[in-house]
Amino acid sequence: GAGVSQTPSNKVTEKGKYVELRCDPISGHTALYWYRQSLGQGPEFLIYFQGTGAADDSGLPNDRFFAVRPEGSVSTLKIQRTERGDSAVYLCASSPYPPGGSTDTQYFGPGTRLTVL
Amino acid sequence: AQKITQTQPGMFVQEKEAVTLDCTYDTSDPSYGLFWYKQPSSGEMIFLIYQGSYDQQNATEGRYSLNFQKARKSANLVISASQLGDSAMYFCAMREGWADSSYKLIFGSGTRLLVRP
Numbered sequence: 001g002a003g004v005s006q007t008p009s010n011k012v013t014e015k016g017k018y019v020e021l022r023c024d025p026i027s028g029h030t031a032l033y034w035y036r037q038s039l040g041q042g043p044e045f046l047i048y049f050q051g052t053g054a055a056d057d058s059g060l061p062n063d064r065f066f067a068v069r070p071e072g073s074v075s076t077l078k079i080q081r082t083e084r085g086d087s088a089v090y091l092c093a094s095s096p097y098p099p100g101g102s103t104d105t106q107y108f109g110p111g112t113r114l115t116v117l
Numbered sequence: 118a119q120k121i122t123q124t125q126p127g128m129f130v131q132e133k134e135a136v137t138l139d140c141t142y143d144t145s146d147p148s149y150g151l152f153w154y155k156q157p158s159s160g161e162m163i164f165l166i167y168q169g170s171y172d173q174q175n176a177t178e179g180r181y182s183l184n185f186q187k188a189r190k191s192a193n194l195v196i197s198a199s200q201l202g203d204s205a206m207y208f209c210a211m212r213e214g215w216a217d218s219s220y221k222l223i224f225g226s227g228t229r230l231l232v233r234p
Contacts, residue, residue, distance in 0.1 A: 033221060042121075042208050042224030043162070056219035089160060095220075099207050104150065104212065108162035 002026070004109035006092050012084055012115045013097060021077040021112045025094030032075050034067055034104060036090040043091055050097065082116045089113050121211055121225035128230050130199045137184070138194040138228045140209030150212040151192040152222065153183065157205040165207075168192055193209065199232045206230075 005024045013019050025032050030051055035043035045059040049069045058069075064082075069075040079086055093106035122141045128138035142151065153165040161170040168176045168183045176183040184193040196203055206229050 019133070031220070035222075040226075042210070043222070044224070045219075045221040048219040048221055051134050056221065059221070084177075091162065093162075093222075105152065105167055106222060107164060107225055108154070110161045113160075 004092055004094055004107055006112050008112060010113045012116050017040040017082050019079050019082055021090050023075045023092030026107055029094035029096045030097040033093040035075050037089045074110055084116050087114055089115045120223045121209055123209055123225035123228050125228045130232055132234050133198055135197045136199055138207050142190050142211050144213055146213045148170055152210045153194045154208045155205045156225045163187055201232050204232045
């Protein structure tokens with residue numbers, strides 16, 4: 001079956017602009033996660049959705065970052081007034097719910113590489 | 118304190134030999150899960166293997182096995198019969214237990230493995 005997909009694969013923008021990154025999870029997975037991976041580091045958690053609601057947004061760095069999942073499937077990560085420090089790969093992952101044992105394994109998409117000039 | 122520590126930034130292994138990638142973790146939660154992911158140069162995070170804190174036996178998945186030493190809080194990945202296609206970054210990750218209801222993953226900094234022909 002289809003895996004997690006993310007669009008665009010690459011996004012180049014100018015400082016101060018607004019960007020949207022899209023994630024389409026595996027069909028039937030109700031849990032969806034966003035992570036950010038800076039060069040040479042492991043991914044860092046941003047936000048977690050269970051269904052339509054953001055159950056944990058503790059990883060969002062500031063109020064310029066926002067994410068939605070209005071119908072419980074596709075999610076969009078939105079970044080306002082982008083800064084050069086926002087440059088990173090943004091990864092989306094999905095997993096089945098309820099979690100427990102290996103069923104909460106998160107499956108990742110290919111990521112969106114964001115470059116802020 | 119680091120929750121996940123991978124002390125080997127880079128490793129070499131000869132093709133067809135076995136290699137062990139180290140991972141230690143820190144948690145006070147009795148229920149947790151440990152994961153290993155592979156990230157090739159293409160960027161996608163590929164799930165390899167899972168070990169639950171209550172699992173009695175070490176996890177195995179094909180050429181991958183997890184050397185789980187609970188008392189030492191280590192979860193080393195063993196890759197047997199290395200192949201050229203195993204060259205990639207490898208990340209160890211932990212999902213803390215039911216106290217963290219987001220089930221988010223905490224990643225280490227990764228180990229870059231290069232397989233020599």
